[in-house]
Amino acid sequence: MQRYHTRIDPGPKERHLKPMSSHSHDHDHDHADHQGHGHSHDHSHAADMTSADSRRRVAIAAVLTGAFMFAEVAGGLLSGSLALLADAAHMLTDCGSLVLAWVGYKLAERPADPQRSFGFARMKILAAFTNGILLILLAIWIVWEAIHRLMDPVEVMGGMLMAVAVGGLVVNIIAFFVLHGGSKEDLNMQGALWHVAGDMLGSVAAIAAAGIIMATGWMAADPILSVLVAGLVLVAGIRIARQSGHILLEGTPEGLSSADISADLIMSIPAVSSVSHVHAWALTETKRLITLEVTAEPGACIETVRRDVKARLSEAFDLSHATVEVVSEPL
Incomplete structure (x- = not known):
């Protein structure tokens, strides 16, 4: 199994677009990952x-x-x-x-x-x-x-x-x-x-x-x-x-289930073959976070899978703060 770092060097198009997705935020993570949020x-x-x-x-x-x-x-x-x-x-x-x-x-x-x-x-x-x-x-x-x-x-x-x-x-x-x-x-x-x-x-x-x-x-x-x-x-x-x-105690927030999240990602994203190491917790009553590892289908674009997973987590589970590691089986 090959492992890839999820923050790969973006192509020319991404380099051009990235500053536009990082406006007016002081968070320590890249808000280019927050697809579909439209913060302004x-x-x-x-x-x-x-x-x-x-x-x-x-x-x-x-x-x-x-x-x-x-x-x-x-x-x-x-x-x-x-x-x-x-x-x-x-x-x-x-x-x-x-x-x-x-x-x-x-x-x-x-x-x-x-x-x-x-x-x-x-x-x-x-x-x-x-x-x-x-x-x-x-x-x-x-x-x-x-x-x-x-x-x-x-x-x-x-x-x-x-x-x-x-x-x-x-x-x-x-x-x-x-x-x-x-x-x-x-x-x-x-x-x-x-x-x-x-x-x-x-x-x-x-x-x-x-x-x-x-x-x-x-x-x-x-x-x-x-x-x-x-x-x-x-x-x-x-x-x-x-x-x-x-x-x-960093318990799992109400309404979140590791099994449900894994099943949803596999069903909704064709390039995802399996999901593991799911850990969900809450910083406050309203700020929920998650980390997980996704195995992509052979030949799938790692960066595309990562972005699709983060977008789906935000859309389906209101999890906009996610750390996603993507691994891929060799061809």
């Missing part, structure tokens, strides 16, 4: 504008939730409400998540350097994993405290609980609509949006606890409903930790 200055400018808008929306939501969190802490301590303290704790973690999302946007703007060839894109994944673990620990604490409250009931000031909880719901609704107006394709934005949605449910639980206490005097409603909030926190924490941990 207008596209890059639009992406920058979208990122700036998302960053601004996340900052507004972070300020809103962070400011009201202190009001909830004070109200929880004064009223004796665990539900309010639980919602404040949830709001604290969500404010932290919003800040991390903002930092993620800022770091993503920094270019790669010799020490970090992929730049700082993974920082938000590491932060998300840390945040997920903290959410799980927070949920455990809320449940533990609720058990103690049920065993040793504490007098709760229903009126103050109601006032602060209603204020929290209003703030969360405003933050929700601020984020809801952002990009629907931005997973970072969608994650922040769902955090605020969880806060809204926490505020509703606190309002329900206040209503029950004011109407019936049943103090157990407060710790019981705080456990419901803890359940929301726990589910969010497990989901975030699992997804970010999968990325940090």
Whole structure:
């Protein structure tokens, strides 16, 4: 079996065309390989504008939730409400998540350097994993405290609980609509949006606890409903930790299968006889990468096969960042 380096010296036509396919990009790989993408200055400018808008929306939501969190802490301590303290704790973690999302946007703007060839894109994944673990620990604490409250009931000031909880719901609704107006394709934005949605449910639980206490005097409603909030926190924490941990462990992204990719390339590209050494992973939630080795039919043009494979990976699997090694059986 003969091996060929995939980056062969281009012919005169390729030498003439290559500079046209490398415009406005700072990536370390050759964008002549990205057939069918049609990146342009207008596209890059639009992406920058979208990122700036998302960053601004996340900052507004972070300020809103962070400011009201202190009001909830004070109200929880004064009223004796665990539900309010639980919602404040949830709001604290969500404010932290919003800040991390903002930092993620800022770091993503920094270019790669010799020490970090992929730049700082993974920082938000590491932060998300840390945040997920903290959410799980927070949920455990809320449940533990609720058990103690049920065993040793504490007098709760229903009126103050109601006032602060209603204020929290209003703030969360405003933050929700601020984020809801952002990009629907931005997973970072969608994650922040769902955090605020969880806060809204926490505020509703606190309002329900206040209503029950004011109407019936049943103090157990407060710790019981705080456990419901803890359940929301726990589910969010497990989901975030699992997804970010999968990325940090370089697990195969959802929707990608080595067997499916190999079968598709063999069926769609006649010059490909076999595919091996397929490794797919993700740098972030949205940036997926793949490396693989392709065996070409005898006599096939190595460079043409390589370009066809990269184009097919981009078209069929949304894998625009691919490293493809092509080998050919001897004639």
